[in-house]
Amino acid sequence: MKALIRLLVVTLVPLTPLAAQGFGHMADPSAAEGAPAAGAEVPSTPLSGKVVETANMGGYTYICLEKDGKKVWAAIPEAPVAVGREISLKPGMEMKNFESKGLKRTFESIYFSEGVAVKPADTTGKSSAGSKANVVSPTEKISVEKASGPNAYTVAEIHQQKGKLDGKKAVVRGKVTKVAAGIMDRNWVHLQDGSGDTKKGTHDLTVTSQDLPAVGDVVTASGTLRKNKDFGGGYKYEVIMEEGSIKP
Structure with a gap:
């Protein structure tokens, strides 16, 4: 500095x-x-x-x-x-x-300032900016129309088919419910579309991206899906979309 x-x-x-x-x-x-x-x-x-x-x-x-x-x-x-x-x-x-x-x-x-702050890794291994523990529970009904195209899925479908979709390209449309910026040189965007089970956590999908949407935006994200991804420091995901491109 x-x-x-x-x-x-x-x-x-x-x-x-x-x-x-x-x-x-x-x-x-x-x-x-x-x-x-x-x-x-x-x-x-x-x-x-x-x-x-x-x-x-x-x-x-x-x-x-x-x-x-x-x-x-x-x-x-x-x-x-x-x-x-x-x-x-x-x-x-x-x-x-x-x-x-x-x-x-x-x-x-x-x-x-040099830019967005990088949050220190969570050494407890219990939670992080993008872990299931910090997934936002919707306070209002969310209903977002599914994206179009052969690689389009709802958030629930991505969780249900995570094994088959591992390493595959996918497109999902949802509402931004949380953004954690500048962590490990990327931004962590939580999307929800109204599908999935809030108790099981299958209603939320995390997308890593260089794009920075605002909370409340309805966006379309496209990227590569990964299952059982562990970044270390408590950043563990049953399924995540990496290197996502996020557009309105």
Whole structure:
């Protein structure tokens, strides 16, 4: 992280080409009022909360996070981030009164982060961000029409035919009920379509993907199914879709 801070300061000093892209125009960010000097210690607590606003500019994604009624701005290397989802970012260096010409606004306070935080592996082996223990039980009736095509299945059908479908391509349509981002360099998306048994856990399918849908979105996911997948650290799945492509 210290190396990132030094790099950030060095690249921001010479106005071009970064200033032309809209990522500030200060001759020396470390001289900005209240900004920490290069090499300053970075807070250890990750930035987290609900994404309420985003903007892309100059190769960066600006994110406004809200938690417990408080809002904070952060900037990460450009990435798809959906409004409405919960997210945690790696700790970042705070800069005060930072002006972005591209966005035509001045941030009273903003944190520069390397990106989405990686959750430490669960060493207990009992639960994880994607394990059955953390599957969301629906609080309302979910009814999503089955995807079309020869490789289309409902969530229940995938669980029922997991042996036959192991290693095969599949397509499933469902509602996003949970998203765990940036864990083991991928995002873990839980889909439900109203089929399956909530008591047995066959109503939920986890999809790993580089895409980041928001909770509540109805999407179509396509990828490779795997049965009895164990990633270690408590990440165990009777069936999972890997390297999924998730589209509206």
